[in-house]
Amino acid sequence: MLFAERGYEAASLRAITAAAGANLASINYHFGSKEALLRAVMARRLVPLNLRRLEMLGRFEAEYDPAPVPVENILRALLEPISSAARSQEGSWQRFRLLVGRMYSEPTPRILAVFWGELSEIAGRFQAAIRRACPHLPENEFYWRVHFTVGAMAHTLSAGTLLEMLSRGKCDPSDLAEGVERLIAFAAAGFRAPATEAPGGAGGRPAESGRTGPQGADS
Amino acid sequence: MLFAERGYEAASLRAITAAAGANLASINYHFGSKEALLRAVMARRLVPLNLRRLEMLGRFEAEYDPAPVPVENILRALLEPISSAARSQEGSWQRFRLLVGRMYSEPTPRILAVFWGELSEIAGRFQAAIRRACPHLPENEFYWRVHFTVGAMAHTLSAGTLLEMLSRGKCDPSDLAEGVERLIAFAAAGFRAPATEAPGGAGGRPAESGRTGPQGADS
DNA sequence: GTCTATAGAACGATAGAC
DNA sequence: GTCTATCGTTCTATAGAC
Numbered sequence: 001m002l003f004a005e006r007g008y009e010a011a012s013l014r015a016i017t018a019a020a021g022a023n024l025a026s027i028n029y030h031f032g033s034k035e036a037l038l039r040a041v042m043a044r045r046l047v048p049l050n051l052r053r054l055e056m057l058g059r060f061e062a063e064y065d066p067a068p069v070p071v072e073n074i075l076r077a078l079l080e081p082i083s084s085a086a087r088s089q090e091g092s093w094q095r096f097r098l099l100v101g102r103m104y105s106e107p108t109p110r111i112l113a114v115f116w117g118e119l120s121e122i123a124g125r126f127q128a129a130i131r132r133a134c135p136h137l138p139e140n141e142f143y144w145r146v147h148f149t150v151g152a153m154a155h156t157l158s159a160g161t162l163l164e165m166l167s168r169g170k171c172d173p174s175d176l177a178e179g180v181e182r183l184i185a186f187a188a189a190g191f192r193a194p195a196t197e198a199p200g201g202a203g204g205r206p207a208e209s210g211r212t213g214p215q216g217a218d219s
Numbered sequence: 220m221l222f223a224e225r226g227y228e229a230a231s232l233r234a235i236t237a238a239a240g241a242n243l244a245s246i247n248y249h250f251g252s253k254e255a256l257l258r259a260v261m262a263r264r265l266v267p268l269n270l271r272r273l274e275m276l277g278r279f280e281a282e283y284d285p286a287p288v289p290v291e292n293i294l295r296a297l298l299e300p301i302s303s304a305a306r307s308q309e310g311s312w313q314r315f316r317l318l319v320g321r322m323y324s325e326p327t328p329r330i331l332a333v334f335w336g337e338l339s340e341i342a343g344r345f346q347a348a349i350r351r352a353c354p355h356l357p358e359n360e361f362y363w364r365v366h367f368t369v370g371a372m373a374h375t376l377s378a379g380t381l382l383e384m385l386s387r388g389k390c391d392p393s394d395l396a397e398g399v400e401r402l403i404a405f406a407a408a409g410f411r412a413p414a415t416e417a418p419g420g421a422g423g424r425p426a427e428s429g430r431t432g433p434q435g436a437d438s
Numbered sequence: 439g440t441c442t443a444t445a446g447a448a449c450g451a452t453a454g455a456c
Numbered sequence: 457g458t459c460t461a462t463c464g465t466t467c468t469a470t471a472g473a474c
Contacts, residue, residue: 007326009228013450023459028451098326105321105377107226116384123385143386144401150381151374152367158324159370165335166342166369167362182363186409193408196400231467242441247469 001041001092004099008038008111039114042103045096046118052081053122057129068132071191075184078126079153083176094174101158104150130191137195149187156183220260220311223318227257227330258333261322264315265337271300272341276348287351290410294403297345298372302395313393320377323369349410356414368406375402 002011002019013034017024031037056077060069086093103115127146134142155162160173173179221230221238232253236243250256275296279288305312322334346365353361374381379392392398 155370189412
């Protein structure tokens, strides 16, 4: 899938049809447009993935009911189906996850909306579950931490090259199972951290120490 | 800057020159190519930013010497110069940070290399500092956590629309100062979390509970 | 040095033959 | 229904007038 390898913008319909052995007109005939093709690709993969996520979360909630599910297990329900899919369908998911990871920072609003359409239900469902596990956080800070976790997840899906460069080969970004296990531990600790003071209010510094005051002038 | 608003691929030289009131040929005359223009844009912003980061880290290291700098302060040296710049140069940095955040998951290797060229020195320097603050982590897991932090940072820089949708307006993604403060607390807790067991080894589950075994078949 | 004009190729989409 | 051929547009890059 060239959307994944090159990004949506850089993947031309010509290159896509050539790689698939099809002809240029077939995409517009079967899907209607380049954007509709993307929508179809996303739905084909994400719908079954999201079903497995919801099912897994549901099982956890039944198990712990009426107590909140620990945040580790909520994250596991969110992330494990991805690494399972990547394990069982090596080539195809190893490419698709690049695309998914990149969609989170998609600049074009129309394209981002395609992605959000497949994501919003899952987002609401998992967000509510994590909220129950983290009653110690003000609503505002809770959302930020969800945001950070999503960012770490997206980055893990699509920025493997950077991990290889950063770790000088010590980490294998294609091993999603390892990444997911690490991420669960990392993000769960992040969610459990005590709330910071309101940043509008005086000096909510979590660590002591040095003043900073740089003011920019590089433009 | 249209690179930021539309992404590198979607921003055409025509649109860029039109928005700047310049003519189409001027970019190739002054910079040589579209890629060289990106390189120039990145360098102009990131070089002074990275100087401020290194200076801030250096001050922390002098302050704590010979003890390791707490991870909160290392993160602060990495992140605070960004939010300072965004605060003092509202429009221009609010756009540029979109571009930077997106560069982390840039699909085109040549373009990613442009970014990494401006980043590698900072990466090595800050990674070494955090390593000293986190001696409890195996090397492998340490790199993964750096990776997650970078992902959360990139996401915070460029995925503001998602935060707005996720929080239904409760968070303001343009308030980088708040995001940075939250992120420091979140990531520092993530770094401090105890190491997980090797995921190759048996069942390093941080929480008890239910088996999972989904195996994919959605292709 | 800075512009207009345009080359040469690739783009998404479609009309119309079969 | 699936193809070829091509439309009209846009792309990056450059040649050459001023």
